[in-house]
Amino acid sequence: MQGFNKYYPPDYDPDKHTSLNAYRGKHALGDRARKLDKGILITRFELPFNIWCGTCNNHIGMGVRYNAEKKKVGAYYSTPIYSFRCKCHLCDGWFEIQTDPKNTRYVVVSGARQKDEDWDPEENGGFAIHDTEGKAGPAxxxxxxxxxxxxxxxxxxxxxxxxxxxxxxxxHYGNDPYALSSLVRKRFRVEKKIEAQKRAEDDTLKGKYGLPED
Ligand SMILES: [Zn+2]
Structure with missing residues (x-):
């Protein structure tokens, strides 16, 4: 059965073309998959720290985004290690950054230099996420x-x-809603009973003296 949201051209033959993408002759990820045969996916990568390009020596700030070539290069136990190859936007040089699952961080592998010190959020006007208690109180x-x-x-x-x-x-109000509601119902039943009794007495009286029905 054909899907609802896709346009299937008249010469599309599900026996000949395994999928719509195969019919069009391209991958679902489009241009991002152009190097997929080499295990490379083009992905958006944001610099996790400040670096200096190893080719042009320019400083590149944390947060700059690149279309990176993402590739699995190994594993740390069951966690894959990914490499991100980026082309410097200021020159033709390339640099490579890898994930480091062992230390839960990124490291520059080649083509650039990482700022030596670890990023210190407090030094930069932010708050350290791992230390919320430590320095908050008075010394x-x-x-x-x-x-x-x-x-x-x-x-x-x-x-x-x-x-x-x-x-x-x-x-007072919510502890035992059942007891509360049965109390209300009981009171209602008693009132109804008294009323019915009164009406019966009235009727008897009316009957006795031949009074007209009201
Ligand atoms: Zn550069």
């Missing part, structure tokens, strides 16, 4: 203690009573 131990005491006071004097109050309200 003075007394101040730190005071801060802890403040937090404790706040917890015992404000947060816990508030929680207890909320818990009380919640208990």
């Amino acid at each position: 003075d131990p007394l101040a730190a203690l005071e801060k802890t005491t403040d937090a404790q006071n706040h917890a015992t004097k404000v947060q816990i009573p508030r929680l207890e109050a909320l818990q009380g309200v919640s208990d």
Whole structure:
């Protein structure tokens, strides 16, 4: 059966052409797959750090994107190691960066130099993602203690009573919805019974004295 979203040309023959892409004579990934026979896929690659091009010596900033030739070059246990070959946008030189699964990072393999130091986000006005607690508090131990005491006071004097109050309200209304609703239903049944009884008495009275029906 033919699909809904694809145009199948009149001379398309599913027996002759295994797929629409085969009919058109190209790969689903288009131009990106032009080196797929060599195990290379053209992919968008963003520089994970600052480098200097080894050919033109220009500085290339982190985040610059390239159409890279991505290729599996090995494995670290079951994790593939990928190589990204990029052509410098400032000259004709090529550089290669590989994934390093062992250290969960990228490394420059050839054609460029990586800035020596590891990227320090704090130095660059950001926050280190792996160290959220460490430097957030004051360095003075007394101040730190005071801060802890403040937090404790706040917890015992404000947060816990508030929680207890909320818990009380919640208990009052929501603790046992079945008991609550059966209580309501019971009250309703009693009222109905009393009303019916009263009506019966009225009817008897009316009957006794021959009063007109209202
Ligand atoms: Zn260059």
